[in-house]
Amino acid sequence: MDNALQIFSEKSRYGVKDEKGKIIIAPEYMEMQPFSCGVSLVRNFKHQYAYINRWNQPIIPFGKYTWCDPQFVCGYARVIEYQAIQKTGKFGIIDTLGNMIVPIKYDQIWVLNEHYFSKIKAFIGDKLEFINLFELTNFMAY
Numbered sequence: 546m547d548n549a550l551q552i553f554s555e556k557s558r559y560g561v562k563d564e565k566g567k568i569i570i571a572p573e574y575m576e577m578q579p580f581s582c583g584v585s586l587v588r589n590f591k592h593q594y595a596y597i598n599r600w601n602q603p604i605i606p607f608g609k610y611t612w613c614d615p616q617f618v619c620g621y622a623r624v625i626e627y628q629a630i631q632k633t634g635k636f637g638i639i640d641t642l643g644n645m646i647v648p649i650k651y652d653q654i655w656v657l658n659e660h661y662f663s664k665i666k667a668f669i670g671d672k673l674e675f676i677n678l679f680e681l682t683n684f685m686a687y
Contacts, residue, residue, distance in 0.1 A: 550580050550599060561585075561599070570601045582617040582641045596622075596643070605643045617641055618657040621678065624649075636667070638678070646681055 549564040553572065560572035561580075576588035584596045584604050593607040605613070605624075611634055614622035620641050625634040626649045637649035638657070647654070647667075654676070655666040665676040 552577050552579060559587075569599065570597075578615040582620050584617065584641050586613050586615050596641075604641065605639070614657070619659045619662070621646060621657055621662075623654050623657060638676070640682070646678065647676055 550569070551562045551564075552559055553562055555572040557575075558572035559574045559577035560568060561570040561577070563569050574587040575590050575592070576586075578586040580599065584598055586594060587597055588594050589607055591607070594605075594610060594613045595603050595607040596605040596613065597603055609626070610624040611627045612625040614624070616622070621638050622641075623636055624639055625636055627634050633652070635649045636647075636651040636654040637645055638647035638654065640646055651667045651669055651674075653668040657665065662678040665678065667674045667676050
């Protein structure tokens with residue numbers, strides 16, 4: 546399904562057409578990533594990120610996270626939320642429904658790779674921890 550959706554640009558704004566060329570999301574975004582696991586990362590002209598579905602409905606609203614993985618991997622993506630008190634961003638992991646799978650508390654989470662979901666490297670300060678997504682979820686490959 547994701548491969549049938551084509552991003553297009555019109556007047557420096559991005560939208561989506563279906564496989565027949567019909568516009569299904571009007572060009573309104575400053576940036577748009579290809580759909581993965583049924584969602585697309587978009588950025589508005591206020592430089593805020595959101596994830597939307599193919600009907601242009603927000604899965605994660607604009608401004609909730611200061612950074613997001615451009616693609617989901619087997620239904621999971623890293624996100625960063627700015628922590629005003631610490632004046633830094635902290636990582637967590639969400640699923641395609643916006644559910645928090647790994648809490649926002651890590652200074653770094655390594656890039657997600659489906660072959661290493663049982664042992665994802667994460668750091669709090671200099672302390673290395675391993676995250677096992679299989680233990681945290683009813684894992685289903687999307």
